[in-house]
Amino acid sequence: MIRIGVDVGGTFTDLILVNDTTKEIKVHKVPSTTQDQSIGVIKGIKELCELSNVALSEIDYILHGTTVATNITIEGDGAKVGMLTTKNYRDILHIARHKKVENFSIQQSLPWQDHPLVLRRHRLPITEKLAAPDGRIRTPLNEEEVRMAVEQLKAENVDVVIICFLFSFLNDVHEKRAKEIVQECWPEIQVFTSSEVAPRIREYERFSTTAMNAYVAPKVNQYITNLVSTLEDSQAKGNLQIMQSSGGMASAEQATTAPMNLLKSGPAGGVLAAAWWGTLDGIDNIISVDIGGTSADISIIPDNIPRVVNPRDAEVNGYPVVTPMIEVDTIGAGGGSIAYVDAGGAFRVGPKSAGSTPGPACYGQGGLDPCVTDANVVLGRLDPEQFLGGDLPLHPEKSAQAIKEKIAKPLNMSVEEAALGILKIINNNMALSIRENSVRKGIDPRDFALFASGGAGPLHSIDLAETIESKMVMIPNYPGITASSGLLVSDLKYHFNSSYITSLQGLTQESVVNVNKELLTLEEQAMDQLKQDGILEKDIVLERIAECRYIGQGFELRVPIPDGTLTKHSIQNLIEGFHLTHKQEYGHYFPGNTVELISLDIVATGLTPSLMLPDLEEGGSLNPEAAFLYERNTFFEVDGEIQEIPTPRYKRENLLANDVIEGPAAIIQRDSTTVIPPNWEMKVSKNGTLLATKKTESSKFLVDRMHLSKVGVENE
Known part of the structure; x- marks a missing residue:
């Protein structure tokens, strides 16, 4: 069996191919095509097949994590939705629960009022009424009003129609009949009923969920349909499955019936991968930090079981969505996050991102704003000729110029101080999110290992671990495509x-x-x-x-x-x-x-086949010569001062089980670079995971005991 996992991020589309027969694993990255994600997906799949000497027709499964639905909610460019609802209840979507995030603020934005999923003029009342607690009919459905409402929505040229009646979770007879009438009068329109989408008590949450489902449906369904047809045209015969917010896969056909289930499709794969790698290496408690080009996805995973948000608490950008979701906090912190000095003179980084186009200044694609990736280049933590295996050469002089003009000069800093400041700010932004998702919920992050994934994860992970006082950092075998790997361990x-x-x-x-x-x-x-x-x-x-x-x-x-x-x-x-x-x-x-x-x-x-990693050959060397590439000066902060230190580079593919690398060092692979500061060291597990701890006796004890006890149980 041959399977491909493909995950679309804001900057790169990540792919992994697993051949269960030959045990071969190949990884690949291509720039994301934000105008149409399917272009980058198809391009990446074809290139990966060529690299693996596999025909597209030989692929059995294509497993896909997508941000299409998420991007629609962020950008606010979803469908024009028409709504039929019980007479006198058209404003439920506006009134909501009379709850605000900031109880005493009169200026905060309420998304369900400022940017409603269904405009008031498109919410049309229908005479009908059911009664609690058994759903018996109190007032029959006025079918003529339904027909008149359809004509009105036709005139408004809505894209999709939803039907949301009170107490339909008890008895859906009126919603079913209204749907039949809508389809009779307007056969080509897509129709959703709240009893189909979210048959649950509480009308506001049920209506909001149905509205969100309709809001994202046309574009999501068009994307999936285009992807399926393009794959078929390319002679790909494998089954396409889509990652859902719950951490489970769905068939392409099922995904189009309830597209709201894809709202957290992208981040879910990374969380599943973190839990799987923790089990693989015998480490029970994980903080997953997946840092890509645009954002960072953070999830706390106690006992290697991803936490699922209670449906009553599930929401997307402030809109309640009653659907199972893995608990993930996404913040604007990635390699493309832009650093700037605001109007008040404050030094800030993100959440705005340069994306893949034009990208950071070092990409040489016209970007003029300094980004997090530029800071890593200036500090010598990213080698220009090694980025993406040399497929995308970087321009360090452009990074230095951007940081100098936009940050260093205005704040009277050296370029290196400004670059280090960029990294400190972005790491602290992530640390605040980790504390919010752990300490506030009674979880001590010091008892958890930090799982660093995403292309930028290994660059920042140890500095981030220092900030939250985590005792261990895990770097998976393919950090840059971890979310894609997670697709291969899901069911x-x-x-x-x-x-x-x-x-x-x-x-x-x-x-x-x-x-x-x-x-x-x-x-x-x-x-x-x-x-x-x-x-x-x-x-x-x-x-x-x-x-x-x-x-x-x-x-x-x-x-x-x-x-x-x-x-x-x-x-x-x-x-x-x-x-x-x-x-x-x-x-x-x-x-x-x-x-x-x-x-x-x-x-x-x-249950479907999972990912299998071969055991590495035994090594056990300290700073192994077989993996050494070259040495290059790199900037680190030591005892509060910036120091330029000669730092050896190692090739990850040449590391063996139980090899140990002492910092300062950098471990290079095609999809990422792992930076080890002077006071840390890295050990390779038998599965190929890099396990970093501080250079102390207690940390060495933790590494040696990694298969016998969970991280953080021993209090030093």
Whole structure:
């Protein structure tokens, strides 16, 4: 079997090919084509196949992580959405929850009001009403109003129509009928109902999720359709699968039915890779920092299990989106982040990026602004002739000129001081994000290893680890294409949800039977979908989850449902599981309170082949001569002073298991460069991972014990 993982970033498109028969692994990078990501994807796939001497027709799977949906929300250029909603409730998307990030600010931007997903004139009221708690019809659907509304939306030339009625999660009869009418009157328009997209309680979140799904749908679906057709035209016969926000893959067909599930497609692959590499090297607690050309994706991974955001807390750019998402914080910090002096004279870096075009000044493509990559070039941490294996030669004189004119002169600094300042600012920006995602949630980053990935990750990782006091840094085998590697360790995964509101105390036998029927229906849907995707029944894993709360509470918690057919006894176990989850989440629970079931969720996983890394030959050398390339002066800060130090370069491909390299040093490979400061050293694991620690007895102890204990358990 031959598989390709391809991940699109803001600057580069990263690719990895794995041939399970020959055990060959090839990596490649091409500049991203922001005007149409598929151009860069196809170009990269073709070039990688040529490098690997493999025909496109021999590829079995193409696994893809994309930022198309994310970019639409950032740039605000999504579809013009028309909405049919219950009469007197057209302003739910505007009113929201009356909650603001800054409670006492009267100037902050509220995205759902300043940049609504559906303009008010496109939100049309329809006479209809269902009643809680059972969804019975109180007011029948006025079908003529639906037809009139369709004509009005036609005149407004909307791109897609959504139908969001109150209580449709209890009974979708009105939404289904309204959709039928819309399709009769306007066959070519795409239509989504809230009961299809997010069949959950809470109308604002359900409406917002449906609106976001429609907002990104036309462009996302067009992108996937174009990619599929172009691959077919190129004689590629492999199955195309798309990474979802949840960390699971979806077939291309399934991805187009719910494009909102791709909103965090890009960062998810890097998090999966970090968790996989941690397991591979016996390191349990990981902070993943994936630094690319435009942004840095940061995720805390305790026990090598990526954290999934509770659906109630999931949001994209301020808009609630009730869909499973891996917990990732993305900030504007990358190799292309622009350094500047603001109007007040403050030294700043990012979030604006030079991207791949024109890119940093050193690219020689017309960029005049100094970027983080320029700072690394000026400080000698990036060798111009080695960047991307020499495919993109850098121009250090342009970097020095840009930093001198835009930073050093205005702030009365030397060029080297300004360059070091750029790195300090960008590293502190990332450190603040790490603390926000760890310390504020009761996690001590000192007990976690820092997993450095992305093309710029190994350049910054050790300085960043010093800032957050992490004891170890991990550099994977292919840091520049780690997110692509993560695609190869993921499985197909789908979520099937159904609202089912009932008290769990004193359930009648009839109610127990009905809950089992609802679970069985969801399980059958899950099995059918995975079988359609070619997954054998033995490779299908179903996880059953109940969303529960105490009666009167505002929000639910997710609790595993016991295996097998539910009985009154197993439902009691479910209740006890909820009490335990409540205690873990909030520190207390109420054993005497009534527990209420709100919804049922099936997480369906189709197991697929994973990545296999060969063990390296045994080496065990200190600063191995076989890997030595040359020596070059590099600037480091030592005891508060900038020093220019002769620094050896090593070729990563020539390093062997248990080799140790003492800093200062730089380890060079095609997709990245790892910088080791003077007071650190690097050891190579048997799998090829680079493990960096400070030059102390305790750190050496940690490296030697890496397969026996998790990082951070030993308090020095």
